[in-house]
Amino acid sequence: MKLSARNQLPGKVKAIDVGVVTAEVVIALDGGGELTAVITKKSVENLGLTVGKKVYAVVKSTEVMVAID
Template sequence: MKLSARNQLPGKVKALNVGVVTAEVVVELDGGGELVAVITKKSVENLGLAVGKKVYAVVKSTEVMVAVD
């Protein structure tokens, strides 16, 4: 699969918190760190997501904000 998004971060599913309609997916990135995504429960089922499964976190955005204290 090829995508136009430049930010394709490989990792594995660390945790799933599936609700009635949506699910929180915690991805442990191969380069270190974690990323959390909220997707539909149906998407979790369609992708066959489970803890330990290899995934890509794909980020496509027109803006990235940076903040400091």
């Protein structure tokens, strides 16, 4: 599958916390660090997500905010 999104970050599922409707999916990125995505419970099922599964975090946004302390 090809996507127009430039930010495709490879990693592996580190944890999945499934709620009634949504789930938090923690992805350990190949380059270091972690990213947490909130997706529907149905999407977790449809994608067959399990801990250790290879995935891509795809970031498509029209706006990115930058902050400093």
